[in-house]
Amino acid sequence: MVNTPIDEYALLSDRHSAALVSRSGMVDWLCFPRFDSPSVLAALLDDQAGTWCLRPTHEGPVSRHYLDDTLVLCTEFSTPTGTVAVTDALSTGRCDNPHRLGSGSPHLLVRSVTCTEGTAEVTTDFRPRPEYGRVVPLLSECDGGMIARGGPAVLALSSPVPLVLDEHADAAHGTAHLRAGETLHFGLHWGPMTGPAPRVWSQEELAEQLGCTVDAWRYWSREHQDYRGEWEKEINLSGRVLQGLGYQPSGAIVAAPTTSLPEEVGGERNWDYRYAWVRDAAFTMDALWVAGCPDEAEEFLRFMTDAAATGWTRSHLQIMYGIGGEHDLTERRLDHLEGWRGSRPVRVGNGAWDQPQTDVYGEFLDTAYRYAHEFDDAGPELRDFAVSLADAAAELWDVPDHGLWEMRGEPRHFLYSKLMCWVALDRALKLSDRLGPAARIDTWRQVREEIRAAILTRGWSEEAGAYTQAFGYPELDASNLQLAITGFLPADDPRMLATIDAIGERLTDERGMVYRYHTTSGVDGLSGDEGTFLLCTFWLAQAQALAGRTGQARETFARAASHANDLGLLAEEADPHTGRMLGNFPQAFSHIGLVNAAWTITRAEQGVRDADPSLSPVPDHRHVPA
Known part of the structure; x- marks a missing residue:
């Protein structure tokens, strides 16, 4: 074994x-x-x-x-x-x-x-x-x-x-x-x-x-990595790791270079991450804005535009593509392999490729907004693609889906999916001067406010005392920290603070590491448990910093960052009992979380309100005081 x-x-x-x-x-x-x-x-x-x-x-x-x-x-x-x-x-x-x-x-x-x-x-x-x-x-x-x-x-x-x-x-x-x-x-x-x-x-x-x-x-590194300040070594290494996960011929970015390293030793939560998720790749570009150079954006935007080129109807934006632009990523099992520490099945391909997940519209347009200057020299294809995504978000935001965690249970009205549809429309409106006459400004603005009202009313649970995973359900989900990170709510809003506290107190292990959600709810349709999620722990640090709790944020950040190995590499998850690495490795999500949390904490301590770079798409201010 x-x-x-x-x-x-x-x-x-x-x-x-x-x-x-x-x-x-x-x-x-x-x-x-x-x-x-x-x-x-x-x-x-x-x-x-x-x-x-x-x-x-x-x-x-x-x-x-x-x-x-x-x-x-x-x-x-x-x-x-x-x-x-x-x-x-x-x-x-x-x-x-x-x-x-x-x-x-x-x-x-x-x-x-x-x-x-x-x-x-x-x-x-x-x-x-x-x-x-x-x-x-x-x-x-x-x-x-x-x-x-x-x-x-x-x-x-x-x-x-x-x-x-x-x-x-x-x-x-x-x-x-x-x-x-x-x-x-x-x-x-x-x-x-x-x-x-x-x-x-x-x-x-x-x-x-x-x-x-x-x-x-x-x-x-010399031409691209100009970040200077605290955590410089960690941020620059993460930038190189994220660059190393890029597929140079196409501009695609893999979520991780491995398959089937488990989320629980001996469990069935073993997935192939060697593909280009819209979400992961967009987040990677956001982190490279801090840790690397924005020049990679042109390749990524071109890859996404080309990979999704099937008429750009709303039903054809997949959540992931093959790194050469392939659409069919049918999953199969390799039953002749025993798996890492006996964790079976070993899978190649990924069955989530054809799931409906409406959050991808927001993640792509959030990244496109950050790199808004790319539209200046781009052809009509990129502008038309961005408009089609905003239109899809406006049309599909109230349709249940499988959520960013790719639940294999029944679709639900996941709050994060609604939030990212709001982000899609918000960023499209901010890009409207670059999107040309096809931009449906009045419609986008109206639907954006409808989504906002729905989240504020249907997303809050009195039972949980927090914003919860899905409308009408009391379960917590770490992705709701994005309500503050995306700028939907101020981090010091009373309900946002309550959500930050609830996640920090009730969605963590004894070491203070954050779970994505509690698997005991049965919402994901899978058996067994999983480890704590490094990205979610970095999100908690980021939200705490945005709320002005920089001392707490530093402690949370240090807990997550301590799970790096001697080279500084991070896996997807940590075993809640031993603290050892779990999941595919190295994981883009985890290095993304480190970069963005470090940046946010530093900016918050400087008194900068828009500590997250998604709120400020000017790609030339990564230098911060040591």
Whole structure:
């Protein structure tokens, strides 16, 4: 059974695909050539589903870090005879344009091992298992490495040391003795079975690919990351993680690079997050406004406009798309995989793709408003798309849906969905001078006020003493913190304060971490429980800051941020009993929450009323005093 804790892993990204590398030097998750491609290494989900190990034969203490301003990982191993550093990167290729990081990706994983002191023996063990472990490829020796054939792709392993095949020719092993100052470079290159064949790379070529990847990430960081102030390190790392979750060819952004890491150990709440949710991607763009550079907005807006191009009728805006713009994301189970810590089923695809969720109109238009300047040079397609979304929000706001948490129970009148329809119309009205004559200003204004009245009357529960998850129900939901964050209500409104207090007191675990909602209500149609949700805890910190409770906000923020691993990476959830990571990893939502909460707290302490940047779409004021 797979028992490696989620927080033991590090993320590598070339902005096409992702790999997870453990502290012990195991690459236990790798998908080529896209984030959502079938894995070639998946020991993260089953011991028999493929891994690649590179580490000292005799291990000791381990430390690791990302090279400055990159997602290139350095893991330092101490051994009885010396020290070894393993540097891992998914090659981005050369980058002469900071807006095109990853455009030259050769689909190559580079691993370099250096003896930094004394002497050390290093071991490599290569066990590829394509198609989520269904394929056991045949390995054959070639000059400078191994070729793995089986399934729809071919893999070429570059190795500077002789490799020995096991008796079934489906795994290869090798060892080398290094002295201080000596370096060896390894590489894993992917290619399609019917296209250009992958090849073995020379030591000089691998060193060059590693170097240009370091340079490319630093170039992007230098040109894009200008946030200065408190939590600068955390915010800039989150910006790089969010950039690393972007699919460069299309501008799509994945919610996470993994599938089926569970929300409860041994439970069924295991989902594939390797797709482009409208909601998650819009939130990512909002956070990149603070942590990165607004230039990514053009790619995102173009992707969404193109992906949804089916006549732009209200019924065709999906909540998510494939990263290449695909619409059909039909879910299936991989029953041959045991799952992380026995958490089954393992799923690929996502059955929520065709759910009606009306909040997506507001999330997209909120982001579009923040990047309003993009409309100045855009063609009519973007303007027409924005108008169609506002019209859809006006028409559909009072229709029950499945909500932002993608409930698999019966549709309800979720308050958050109504709120985001209000946001859609509010932001469309603020964009009306850029939307042209198609803007239906009078209708949008009228419906916006109807939604406001409905939320204020039907959304409040006397029984709960708070705004609640759905009209007519007493259950709390952390998403109602967005009433303050979006500017629908002042955070110091008495009912808003009551809602903040209710969530902080009754929707938290004993450590003060916030649940999305209580699963015992049965509203989500699933069995079992889940962990506390990091994004929701950051939302609580944000709302507390907006209410002027900056001391409370700092404490809440610190609780959530403490769940980062040693590299600063955050998963989706935390186990309420142990505090360990749960859910897909690293999670865009969690890094988004960190960025926005840190920004809001800082601005609130400066006395700035519009602490959330969604209320101020000028993308050039991210510098704050230390």
